[in-house]
Amino acid sequence: MNPQQETTLSGYNFAYLDEQTKRMIRRAILKAVAIPGYQVPFGSREMPLPYGWGTGGIQVTAAIIGAQDILKVIDQGADDTTNAVSIRKFFARTTGVETTDKTARATVIQTRHRIPEKPLTENQILVYQVPTPEPLRWLEPRETETRRMHALEEYGVMHVKLYEDIAQYGRISTSYDYPVQVNDRYIMAPSPIPKFDNPKMNEMPALQLFGAGREKRIYAIPPYTTVKSLDFDDHPFEVQAWDHSCALCGADDSFLDEVVVDNMGSRMFVCSDSDFCSERREAGHQSDGLPQVVVAQAAE
Amino acid sequence: MTTLRHPLMQVRDLSKMYGARTGCRDIDFDLYPGEVLGIVGESGSGKTTLLNCLSARLEPTSGSVIYQDRTGADIDIYQASESRRRLLMRTDWGVVHQNPKDGLRMRVSAGANVGERLMAVGQRHYGDIRETATDWLGRVEIAEDRVDDKPLTFSGGMQQRLQIARNLVSGPRLVFMDEPTGGLDVSVQARLLDLLRRLVTDLGLSAVLVTHDLAVVRLLAHRLMVMHQGQVVEQGLTDQVLDDPQHAYTQLLVSSVLQP
Numbered sequence: 403m404n405p406q407q408e409t410t411l412s413g414y415n416f417a418y419l420d421e422q423t424k425r426m427i428r429r430a431i432l433k434a435v436a437i438p439g440y441q442v443p444f445g446s447r448e449m450p451l452p453y454g455w456g457t458g459g460i461q462v463t464a465a466i467i468g469a470q471d472i473l474k475v476i477d478q479g480a481d482d483t484t485n486a487v488s489i490r491k492f493f494a495r496t497t498g499v500e501t502t503d504k505t506a507r508a509t510v511i512q513t514r515h516r517i518p519e520k521p522l523t524e525n526q527i528l529v530y531q532v533p534t535p536e537p538l539r540w541l542e543p544r545e546t547e548t549r550r551m552h553a554l555e556e557y558g559v560m561h562v563k564l565y566e567d568i569a570q571y572g573r574i575s576t577s578y579d580y581p582v583q584v585n586d587r588y589i590m591a592p593s594p595i596p597k598f599d600n601p602k603m604n605e606m607p608a609l610q611l612f613g614a615g616r617e618k619r620i621y622a623i624p625p626y627t628t629v630k631s632l633d634f635d636d637h638p639f640e641v642q643a644w645d646h647s648c649a650l651c652g653a654d655d656s657f658l659d660e661v662v663v664d665n666m667g668s669r670m671f672v673c674s675d676s677d678f679c680s681e682r683r684e685a686g687h688q689s690d691g692l693p694q695v696v697v698a699q700a701a702e
Numbered sequence: 703m704t705t706l707r708h709p710l711m712q713v714r715d716l717s718k719m720y721g722a723r724t725g726c727r728d729i730d731f732d733l734y735p736g737e738v739l740g741i742v743g744e745s746g747s748g749k750t751t752l753l754n755c756l757s758a759r760l761e762p763t764s765g766s767v768i769y770q771d772r773t774g775a776d777i778d779i780y781q782a783s784e785s786r787r788r789l790l791m792r793t794d795w796g797v798v799h800q801n802p803k804d805g806l807r808m809r810v811s812a813g814a815n816v817g818e819r820l821m822a823v824g825q826r827h828y829g830d831i832r833e834t835a836t837d838w839l840g841r842v843e844i845a846e847d848r849v850d851d852k853p854l855t856f857s858g859g860m861q862q863r864l865q866i867a868r869n870l871v872s873g874p875r876l877v878f879m880d881e882p883t884g885g886l887d888v889s890v891q892a893r894l895l896d897l898l899r900r901l902v903t904d905l906g907l908s909a910v911l912v913t914h915d916l917a918v919v920r921l922l923a924h925r926l927m928v929m930h931q932g933q934v935v936e937q938g939l940t941d942q943v944l945d946d947p948q949h950a951y952t953q954l955l956v957s958s959v960l961q962p
Binding site: 541550554556558559561562563565566568569570633634635636637 | 784785788792807810811813814817818819821822823824826827828829831832849850
């Protein structure tokens with residue numbers, strides 16, 4: 403890497419972090435890649451944005467980004483939301499790298515809560531922002547104990563959570579941050595992506611890196627690694643489905659957001675992946691003539 | 703006195719020191735299959751320390767605990783690997799705590815509490831797990847329609863019985879009980895004792911029972927150890943020890959029981 407090249411903001415090192423810190427993070431990443439799904443502790447730094455806004459993801463991205471990379475940042479699938487805009491601007495100013503909205507063009511994609519609809523390739527790296535890296539935390543508050551459970555592969559308790567879902571709701575109601583088993587070994591929290599995206603993690607050609615800034619953990623899924631969502635034999639894993647298709651592009655195979663459009667409670671369903679939706683519309687797809695907006699029944 | 707059966711658990715020279723203070727000292731005994739051993743003594747006499755050492759939850763300062771597993775192999779508990787030890791704790795052993803909150807997950811349903819051990823050993827069929835859990839609730843006299851209720855909504859006696867079901871579901875061979883009837887009123891105590899006695903007999907369980915209540919050991923335990931200041935001062939058949947106490951402390955203990 404060539405520091406200080408075309409840095410648009412003077413006085414800062416390339417990608418904000420100093421080189422020693424980036425090396426430390428890269429070492430953590432290498433270890434994480436070597437042990438898929440294992441949470442590697444690292445010396446998380448203070449970043450110029452609050453915890454919970456992506457400090458983990460931003461440090462991982464800073465450690466791996468090079469001058470030739472093309473960066474895409476998404477938040478809930480969209481390129482134009484606050485979090486995505488500020489992180490993209492941050493890297494544009496501290497590295498001078500090219501940024502893009504196009505999934506296919508990007509080499510590094512930092513994401514919060516979604517995996518792009520378009521399948522990723524071997525030339526891409528997906529960086530997740532993770533609030534709670536420990537999937538066992540829900541049932542075991544002690545860190546010493548969860549580490550031991552990971553070490554000894556004592557994962558029965560994860561199914562207690564799923565059992566409880568079925569007992570209370572008749573089905574597995576966990577719909578995001580749905581626990582997965584990586585490479586038939588570690589149980590991993592996939593960050594709060596919808597379970598709709600879980601199958602995309604399995605055997606993905608792209609490298610997947612996870613950074614949790616507040617919790618100071620990095621973990622990874624190397625390319626082409628088995629990722630299995632936990633389930634019961636008689637209640638198999640299944641993803642969300644919608645009665646609607648996208649109100650803008652008509653896609654019926656993407657993750658849809660429900661958007662409230664007026665004070666009456668009228669709402670529409672649109673693709674959460676804004677790049678996927680706009681590409682489809684540019685290609686001439688549109689909603690198939692059904693009412694685009696679900697109008698609320700007028701209250702008496 | 704000879705026996706042809708191999709002891710389920712052999713305890714040799716077991717001591718636990720807390721710095722310069724004694725938890726328990728020089729404990730030696732054998733526990734045979736199907737036997738219920740009572741440990742009595744005053745508060746602070748080292749009963750719970752001993753129980754924790756036996757059940758692999760507290761590493762002793764010296765001495766050994768050897769357990770014979772289902773295959774007949776002797777395992778030195780504190781020499782075995784941690785994963786082996788924890789597997790034993792989940793499958794072969796059960797621990798009934800004095801306070802049900804220590805032994806239950808209060809925020810998940812009764813069914814999930816009972817089913818946890820099954821899931822821990824790899825059962826992955828929801829319907830089967832639930833059926834087994836419901837069956838066990840019935841066996842510990844909890845109405846089957848409470849299977850989806852959280853233990854928080856249960857009475858103290860029900861929580862204690864749920865804890866027993868949660869432990870027995872994996873078909874353990876040895877159960878450690880720390881004051882299982884503590885904190886319950888006498889009529890609930892009687893019912894719980896009745897239940898415990900029936901389960902222990904039906905399942906052929908061995909048990910180590912810690913209590914300060916002599917009536918409880920009289921009812922449940924075949925053999926009795928009396929502890930005083932970290933050491934065993936007297937042991938023998940329960941009725942023999944209670945009816946003809948030899949050691950001064952045991953005599954004091956037996957004569958201190960209030961008669962209504």
